[in-house]
Amino acid sequence: MENLISEILTVNKSQKKHKGARIKVCSIVNAKSGQCSEDCKFCGQSSFNKADVKVYPLIDPEKIKEVSMQTLENVGCFGVVSSGNSLNDEEISELCKMFKKHEKVSHLGVSIGKISDVSFMRLREVGIKKIHHNLETSESFYPNICSTHDYQEKELTH
Numbered sequence: 001m002e003n004l005i006s007e008i009l010t011v012n013k014s015q016k017k018h019k020g021a022r023i024k025v026c027s028i029v030n031a032k033s034g035q036c037s038e039d040c041k042f043c044g045q046s047s048f049n050k051a052d053v054k055v056y057p058l059i060d061p062e063k064i065k066e067v068s069m070q071t072l073e074n075v076g077c078f079g080v081v082s083s084g085n086s087l088n089d090e091e092i093s094e095l096c097k098m099f100k101k102h103e104k105v106s107h108l109g110v111s112i113g114k115i116s117d118v119s120f121m122r123l124r125e126v127g128i129k130k131i132h133h134n135l136e137t138s139e140s141f142y143p144n145i146c147s148t149h150d151y152q153e154k155e156l157t158h
Contacts, residue, residue, distance in 0.1 A: 025075045032082035045083035061098035086113040099126040
């Protein structure tokens, strides 16, 4: 994890030196990895993909907080992303506890698959304002990318 932090900081320092503040850099942490049941062709974490991806459960939210605080010293935003169709209620609760006490929650976002209306409201109540929907193409081309669900099913809430 420390190598990852070092690499992120090096890349971001280089970007600032050569590009200045003309672009906004956002960094992410893969908070839960691998074995997704969806077959999105662009994703290495799909169980259908042959990529050699490390598989692990949700990282300790306090570790996510530590990494995000260090990274936010050099970037404008930080995303917590996960593999899979959705996180379970316990995983959402763990993240919400961390987000609630995060000093820079306004700089955080999530890309955690489908979320229920209740989870959406919980995330909103703890300060999350950026939720990435992970629809990586147009609705008309989507069937060429994924067959395990349709475009409408991948909306934020269900």
